[in-house]
Amino acid sequence: MTLLQIRDLYAGYGDFEALHGVDLQMARGSVTALVGANGAGKTTLLRAITGLVPTKDQNIWFDGAPVGGWPAHRIARAGVAMAPEGRRLFPSLTVAENLDLGLATGRRGPWTLDRVNALFPILAEKAAMPATRLSGGQQQMVAIGRALMGNPKLLLLDEVSLGLAPTVVADIYAALPSIVSEGATVLLVEQDVGLALRNADRVAVMRDGRVVLEDVADPSRRDAVAQAYFPAAEEAA
Amino acid sequence: MIPRFLLIGAIVAVLAAAPWWADRGTIRLLVEALTLLALAQLWNLLAGYAGLISVGQQAFVGLGGYLLFSLAMFAGVPVLWALPLVGMLCALIALPVGALAFRLTGPYFAIGTWVIAEVFRLGFAQVGSLGGGSGISLPVGLVREIADGRGAREALIYWLALGLAVGVTLSVWAALRARTGLMLGAVRDDAEAAAALGVRVLRVKFGVYVAVAGATGLVGALAFLQRLRITPEAAFSVTDWSVVVIFVVVIGGIGALEGPILGVVLFFALREVLSDLGSWYLVILGITSIAVMLVEPKGLWGLLTRHREVRLFPISAPLPRSLR
Amino acid sequence: MDWINAIVQGALLGGLYALFAAGLSLMFGVMRFVNLAHGDFIVLAAFGALALVETTGFFPFWTLIALVPMFALGGYLLQRSVFNRITGQDLLPAILVTFGLSVILQNVMLEAFSADSRRIPAGALDTAALALPGGIGVGIVSLLMFLAAVVSLGSLDLFMSHTRSGRLLRATSDDQEIVGLMGANRAHLFALATAIAGALIALAGVLMAVKTNFDASAGPVRLLFAFEAVIIGGLGSLWGTLLGGILLGVAQAVGAQIDPGFQILAGHLVFLLVLALRPEGLMPRKA
Numbered sequence: 076m077t078l079l080q081i082r083d084l085y086a087g088y089g090d091f092e093a094l095h096g097v098d099l100q101m102a103r104g105s106v107t108a109l110v111g112a113n114g115a116g117k118t119t120l121l122r123a124i125t126g127l128v129p130t131k132d133q134n135i136w137f138d139g140a141p142v143g144g145w146p147a148h149r150i151a152r153a154g155v156a157m158a159p160e161g162r163r164l165f166p167s168l169t170v171a172e173n174l175d176l177g178l179a180t181g182r183r184g185p186w187t188l189d190r191v192n193a194l195f196p197i198l199a200e201k202a203a204m205p206a207t208r209l210s211g212g213q214q215q216m217v218a219i220g221r222a223l224m225g226n227p228k229l230l231l232l233d234e235v236s237l238g239l240a241p242t243v244v245a246d247i248y249a250a251l252p253s254i255v256s257e258g259a260t261v262l263l264v265e266q267d268v269g270l271a272l273r274n275a276d277r278v279a280v281m282r283d284g285r286v287v288l289e290d291v292a293d294p295s296r297r298d299a300v301a302q303a304y305f306p307a308a309e310e311a312a
Numbered sequence: 313m314i315p316r317f318l319l320i321g322a323i324v325a326v327l328a329a330a331p332w333w334a335d336r337g338t339i340r341l342l343v344e345a346l347t348l349l350a351l352a353q354l355w356n357l358l359a360g361y362a363g364l365i366s367v368g369q370q371a372f373v374g375l376g377g378y379l380l381f382s383l384a385m386f387a388g389v390p391v392l393w394a395l396p397l398v399g400m401l402c403a404l405i406a407l408p409v410g411a412l413a414f415r416l417t418g419p420y421f422a423i424g425t426w427v428i429a430e431v432f433r434l435g436f437a438q439v440g441s442l443g444g445g446s447g448i449s450l451p452v453g454l455v456r457e458i459a460d461g462r463g464a465r466e467a468l469i470y471w472l473a474l475g476l477a478v479g480v481t482l483s484v485w486a487a488l489r490a491r492t493g494l495m496l497g498a499v500r501d502d503a504e505a506a507a508a509l510g511v512r513v514l515r516v517k518f519g520v521y522v523a524v525a526g527a528t529g530l531v532g533a534l535a536f537l538q539r540l541r542i543t544p545e546a547a548f549s550v551t552d553w554s555v556v557v558i559f560v561v562v563i564g565g566i567g568a569l570e571g572p573i574l575g576v577v578l579f580f581a582l583r584e585v586l587s588d589l590g591s592w593y594l595v596i597l598g599i600t601s602i603a604v605m606l607v608e609p610k611g612l613w614g615l616l617t618r619h620r621e622v623r624l625f626p627i628s629a630p631l632p633r634s635l636r
Numbered sequence: 637m638d639w640i641n642a643i644v645q646g647a648l649l650g651g652l653y654a655l656f657a658a659g660l661s662l663m664f665g666v667m668r669f670v671n672l673a674h675g676d677f678i679v680l681a682a683f684g685a686l687a688l689v690e691t692t693g694f695f696p697f698w699t700l701i702a703l704v705p706m707f708a709l710g711g712y713l714l715q716r717s718v719f720n721r722i723t724g725q726d727l728l729p730a731i732l733v734t735f736g737l738s739v740i741l742q743n744v745m746l747e748a749f750s751a752d753s754r755r756i757p758a759g760a761l762d763t764a765a766l767a768l769p770g771g772i773g774v775g776i777v778s779l780l781m782f783l784a785a786v787v788s789l790g791s792l793d794l795f796m797s798h799t800r801s802g803r804l805l806r807a808t809s810d811d812q813e814i815v816g817l818m819g820a821n822r823a824h825l826f827a828l829a830t831a832i833a834g835a836l837i838a839l840a841g842v843l844m845a846v847k848t849n850f851d852a853s854a855g856p857v858r859l860l861f862a863f864e865a866v867i868i869g870g871l872g873s874l875w876g877t878l879l880g881g882i883l884l885g886v887a888q889a890v891g892a893q894i895d896p897g898f899q900i901l902a903g904h905l906v907f908l909l910v911l912a913l914r915p916e917g918l919m920p921r922k923a
Contacts, residue, residue, distance in 0.1 A: 180819030
């Protein structure tokens with residue numbers, strides 16, 4: 076069953092068009108890794124799906140509904156949540172308050188504050204601390220927790236490993252199976268191709284605002300993925 | 313290029329000959345219009361290009377007026393020589409004043425300039441030797457020194473006003489044509505990016521603020537020289553020196569030099585038509601300004617040039633983002 | 637003794653100034669938007685109270701029952717219909733539109749109510765005073781005013797920290813964009829902030845109408861007082877705003893003691909002093 080369907084998506088920032096015809100499809104319950112060089116449009120694609128980047132008249136279907144042009148809050152209520160690039164926690168709020176805001180979507184489900192704290196125990200410990208005073212890895216947990224509190228059908232993770240030590244990254248990715256088992260479909264942007272191939276079912280490679288390769292995620296596909304990162308010699312000429 | 317200059321030159325020439333073809337009342341009206349034009353061009357430069365929205369320029373208008381009277385009455389400076397001196401002094405005073413105001417940003421900067429103007433108003437109202445709250449008139453002896461006879465004096469003041477209006481317009485134009493103009497536009501639009509390119513953002517803005525303050529002071533001095541009398545209320549009036557100026561720029565067209573010219577013409581036409589309505593004319597001005605900002609932010613000039621790119625004063629500086 | 641009395645009076649008046657400031661500060665915090673007609677709306681509320689009292693003969697504070705909801709609703713609608721279109725990156729439209737609104741309000745009120753200075757008499761309450769040790773007299777109205785300010789600010793504080801809407805408003809002031817991801821409608825949140833500001837404006841207006849003289853052109857000066865209280869106290873801090881208001885009131889009172897004409901100027905000068913020496917304010921939010 077297809078949860079997310081994107082056809083020929085064009086989007087960008089004002090005069091600057093970052094996505095030039097993206098095609099992507101995600102089955103319910105799958106974990107897809109989105110990889111590609113810097114500037115390929117990965118974050119823009121995630122922002123377009125969540126409605127942070129305007130997508131009027133564009134072909135984006137989420138859970139059967141045409142969400143192109145919907146305002147961000149409406150898409151969030153429909154069940155799309157994101158842990159954004161750079162975490163974007165609210166500095167004036169504590170950890171607990173940041174997590175609680177995830178409930179503003181009004182969606183009920185298995186993810187409650189207790190469940191999130193069980194997944195990332197450190198969050199219960201630091202509940203009353205101003206969110207941005209936590210370490211990078213802990214902040215990332217808050218960001219993911221905050222997204223989970225909205226009990227999303229589709230969870231978007233934008234570069235969760237950025238700037239974090241490998242052990243911390245491992246801790247975060249260790250939580251992925253729990254998240255999937257509770258029913259979420261996951262789209263994650265990841266710079267580290269090895270990490271992406273190990274943790275996802277499918278991989279999509281973006282280049283110059285398009286998805287150029289979409290395949291099963293398996294370490295054996297590594298070379299094909301690496302090749303897709305950059306234009307082939309013939310194409311460049 | 314050439315026909316445009318001929319047109320402008322012809323208009324200026326006709327205006328320069330006004331003392332011969334216009335009656336006394338018209339001359340006074342023209343002086344009022346010319347000082348308003350100068351102030352409008354200056355505010356346009358400050359807000360539209362340097363991104364400094366001030367609702368406190370009356371501080372310098374009044375300061376200029378009071379400095380002129382003080383220099384003439386207490387320092388014995390001949391009135392006409394005092395004018396450029398006033399401009400310089402106002403620019404000098406703008407240095408510490410600006411330093412204070414610049415601690416605030418955006419809308420709080422705007423209100424901060426208003427507070428400063430109020431401080432000037434209340435401050436000058438306390439100065440006994442300048443008449444305190446009732447103000448003071450320029451002594452007859454000094455008035456006579458300006459020129460031989462009333463006609464000559466009023467003509468002289470008129471020519472000074474014309475020269476000032478033309479000079480300010482041309483200076484602003486020159487600034488916006490040159491690299492300064494591009495720099496200003498860049499600073500206003502994206503200060504971070506401009507700074508990364510090496511533009512000394514703060515310096516540029518501060519420089520514009522000080523220069524505009526000096527010029528505004530000069531205009532103020534001339535305005536009160538014409539009236540021969542100054543009071544704190546009149547000198548630092550928000551309505552006369554900010555409300556009207558801002559409306560003129562907004563309705564005429566912010567961001568283009570042609571805008572204030574159009575705005576001044578429209579303002580006086582409107583004032584004539586609405587003169588019987590008392591304070592309703594300000595209400596109508598207010599409603600018109602709001603309508604303009606919401607519907608056609610480029611004002612009347614923007615409306616006229618929507619389909620045809622017409623430029624009396626071509627400039628390289630880009631318009632504010634909201635106006636593009 | 638006069639001095640102490642003056643300072644106490646000034647401090648109590650500061651409560652009113654804090655109320656002037658609270659709405660302004662909230663809107664700026666949440667939306668980075670300053671309504672230059674803020675003071676004029678306070679005066680409008682004052683005239684509203686005056687009109688209601690004159691037609692119904694009710695005790696002035698009853699007018700709050702009508703005016704607070706009216707101004708809250710009005711604020712909500714104004715934000716959603718007009719202000720939301722000019723809230724954003726660019727300063728120019730916001731400042732110019734609200735400046736125009738200020739001029740319109742002042743002149744409409746001038747035409748409607750004339751330039752006369754007015755005040756709403758509160759009967760026996762006007763002269764009622766609490767006698768404190770040391771010969772200090774505290775006007776009951778002043779005291780009520782200060783208490784109203786403290787209660788309002790306290791309620792607002794509780795609202796911001798203990799309700800989801802309040803948390804959303806705080807989050808919006810941190811990061812407008814991401815709030816949308818939480819499923820919160822930004823347009824509604826902005827309007828909520830303005831609605832709260834409207835309620836505070838109505839309260840401030842009614843209190844002002846009873847306490848001081850006001851006229852159609854009193855708006856801009858109230859805006860300046862509100863602004864000064866915010867800056868002196870420190871951006872982003874509710875209790876800082878109360879402190880700022882108190883300091884402003886005290887400065888004015890001391891100025892008035894020196895010379896009656898010096899009152900407002902003294903306040904301005906203290907504001908400039910704080911701006912020069914401690915621009916972040918006395919109790920800025922440490923975010």
